[in-house]
Amino acid sequence: MRIFTIVGCLLFASNALSRPISYVGGHTLTVNSNAQTHNIYWHFTPDNKYSIGLDYQKDRISNNAFPSARLTVLLNRKNTTNSQRNLYLKTGVGAQHGSTYFFALAGDWESRRIFAGFSAKQMSGSGYTLFEHSLKLGVAPYLGNYGDMHTWVMIETKKNTLNDQRLTYPVLRLFKGCALAEASYHKKSDWNINLTYRF
Amino acid sequence: MMKTLCLIGLVVVPVAIQAQHQNMGDHKEHNHKDRTNEGEITVDRGRFVKNDSSGLVAVVSVQGMVCDFCARGIEKTFSKDKHIEKIDVDLASGKIVLAYASGTTIDRADIQTKILNNGLNTTDIQIIGN
Numbered sequence: 001m002r003i004f005t006i007v008g009c010l011l012f013a014s015n016a017l018s019r020p021i022s023y024v025g026g027h028t029l030t031v032n033s034n035a036q037t038h039n040i041y042w043h044f045t046p047d048n049k050y051s052i053g054l055d056y057q058k059d060r061i062s063n064n065a066f067p068s069a070r071l072t073v074l075l076n077r078k079n080t081t082n083s084q085r086n087l088y089l090k091t092g093v094g095a096q097h098g099s100t101y102f103f104a105l106a107g108d109w110e111s112r113r114i115f116a117g118f119s120a121k122q123m124s125g126s127g128y129t130l131f132e133h134s135l136k137l138g139v140a141p142y143l144g145n146y147g148d149m150h151t152w153v154m155i156e157t158k159k160n161t162l163n164d165q166r167l168t169y170p171v172l173r174l175f176k177g178c179a180l181a182e183a184s185y186h187k188k189s190d191w192n193i194n195l196t197y198r199f
Numbered sequence: 200m201m202k203t204l205c206l207i208g209l210v211v212v213p214v215a216i217q218a219q220h221q222n223m224g225d226h227k228e229h230n231h232k233d234r235t236n237e238g239e240i241t242v243d244r245g246r247f248v249k250n251d252s253s254g255l256v257a258v259v260s261v262q263g264m265v266c267d268f269c270a271r272g273i274e275k276t277f278s279k280d281k282h283i284e285k286i287d288v289d290l291a292s293g294k295i296v297l298a299y300a301s302g303t304t305i306d307r308a309d310i311q312t313k314i315l316n317n318g319l320n321t322t323d324i325q326i327i328g329n
Contacts, residue, residue, distance in 0.1 A: 024316035048318055081322075082265065143290075146289065150266075
């Protein structure tokens with residue numbers, strides 16, 4: 001049961017974070033809440049190629065806490081006048097359960113109007129290995145200027161080997177200035193709320 | 200409890216900041232056109248009111264600036280430069296406008312480094328006398 005709790009926390013860990021590498025010297029704080037976990041994640045970007053972070057998750061059912069350290073590396077970036085494409089390698093290791101860790105390959109392509117992103121994540125621990133993949137597509141219903149409120153209407157689909165079920169659900173992303181809010185809902189997983197602030 | 204706070208924040212924060220934004224006035228009223236060798240760009244005078252100094256203005260063309268949230272770092276990065284008085288970002292044209300204090304010599308390499316530190320690429324820097 002404890003293993004499944006740990007796995008659940010890793011599975012539900014925030015995948016919603018936009019741009020996991022900030023500007024050099026920038027900090028990002030993310031709070032995430034869903035039916036299974038509460039989560040707070042801070043990361044710092046010392047270089048434009050990677051970020052380091054600390055994550056603290058609390059399981060709402062067992063009340064167990066799972067602190068972890070994370071590293072995100074930018075493998076590839078392609079900038080054009082109207083778009084940006086990124087490929088990231090993400091990894092994390094549990095502070096209390098050192099044998100629990102994950103690797104993820106994540107990518108996105110974004111213009112001012114369209115967003116497409118994917119993630120493939122493998123989690124390993126004592127006696128288990130799990131895999132999860134997800135795909136996210138979004139469209140901006142209007143193009144705001146710098147300083148305006150921006151909106152993305154998205155759809156995300158996700159599947160993992162824990163329950164072998166595909167979940168597909170709508171996502172609403174709003175941001176203005178340095179604050180970003182994202183909400184998604186599925187009848188099985190209930191609400192997922194994500195608030196991010198960059199400073 | 201935390202979920203409730205998140206939900207409240209999700210609703211209240213965007214509404215509050217949008218209301219604040221509207222109270223600051225309609226930016227379109229302040230927009231003016233400036234001309235560079237590449238053509239006209241829109242500079243938001245509401246954000247871009249210079250002091251009585253007569254410093255230079257750098258118009259920086261960049262690639263990859265597709266998101267307001269991600270462009271915030273540009274403003275934060277350049278605002279640390281004491282020689283820069285005002286910063287404006289135009290997402291539509293992919294341009295950043297920097298107004299320097301009078302007597303400042305513009306370091307193009309420094310601008311390029313700061314842009315790169317924000318994950319973007321500089322394609323052109325034009326200097327406009329004031």
